[in-house]
Amino acid sequence: EIVLTQSPATLSLSPGERATLSCRASQSVGSYLAWYQQKPGQAPRLLIYDASKRATGIPARFSGSGSGTDFTLTISSLEPEDFAVYYCQQRYNWPPLTFGGGTKVEIK
Amino acid sequence: QVHLVESGGGVVQPGGSLRLSCAASGFTLSSYGMHWVRQAPGNGLEWVAFTRYDGSNEYYADSVKGRFTISRDNSKNTQYLQMNSLRAEDTAVYYCARGSGLSYFDYWGQGTLVTVSS
Numbered sequence: 001e002i003v004l005t006q007s008p009a010t011l012s013l014s015p016g017e018r019a020t021l022s023c024r025a026s027q028s029v030g031s032y033l034a035w036y037q038q039k040p041g042q043a044p045r046l047l048i049y050d051a052s053k054r055a056t057g058i059p060a061r062f063s064g065s066g067s068g069t070d071f072t073l074t075i076s077s078l079e080p081e082d083f084a085v086y087y088c089q090q091r092y093n094w095p096p097l098t099f100g101g102g103t104k105v106e107i108k
Numbered sequence: 109q110v111h112l113v114e115s116g117g118g119v120v121q122p123g124g125s126l127r128l129s130c131a132a133s134g135f136t137l138s139s140y141g142m143h144w145v146r147q148a149p150g151n152g153l154e155w156v157a158f159t160r161y162d163g164s165n166e167y168y169a170d171s172v173k174g175r176f177t178i179s180r181d182n183s184k185n186t187q188y189l190q191m192n193s194l195r196a197e198d199t200a201v202y203y204c205a206r207g208s209g210l211s212y213f214d215y216w217g218q219g220t221l222v223t224v225s226s
Contacts, residue, residue, distance in 0.1 A: 091211035099154070
């Protein structure tokens with residue numbers, strides 16, 4: 001099973017700042033990695049797939065990069081609605097599909 | 109517009125059974141693989157099960173293998189999760205999710221809460 005480790009667990013930032021979230025895989029997942037956003041009481045939403053492709057309707061301030069074992073989700077300038085929990089997920093080797101433990105982006 | 113609506117959650121005693129349903133609309137269910145993903149209270153996401161577009165293959169997380177069964181009725185645009193021998197650790201919100209490229213999740217339902225408690 002591929003283990004995904006996200007860091008930091010919590011990121012405290014102000015609106016307008018840049019957010020950089022990390023996801024590290026226990027073995028290579030190629031580019032088969034996705035990022036999701038989840039707000040309290042809501043289902044997750046697909047943001048990025050195949051490491052760097054934005055899903056339909058996702059604003060350009062969200063970008064993904066990386067390959068192999070190290071991946072980054074960047075939010076270029078935080079909007080108030082971006083404060084949420086973010087999860088990475090791999091589909092390189094499954095079952096099982098696996099998620100990281102999440103990074104909470106909170107208002108500083 | 110794609111919609112997924114789960115139902116069937118509730119409170120059940122340990123060892124009991126429950127059947128979840130996921131009604132799909134806005135797309136042709138028979139063209140997509142479908143998943144169940146769960147989230148225990150205050151915890152992260154855990155993939156549970158997958159069924160191919162035609163129901164020909166099923167995959168399960170080790171934590172539910174042998175106890176849960178995923179199925180679908182494409183004629184009714186509905187997928188199901190039969191959960192038997194439920195344990196306290198199965199307590200979670202269960203989400204139905206459409207497979208994108210088989211194994212990303214591009215649309216999610218609102219979730220249904222399953223509580224296993226005596």
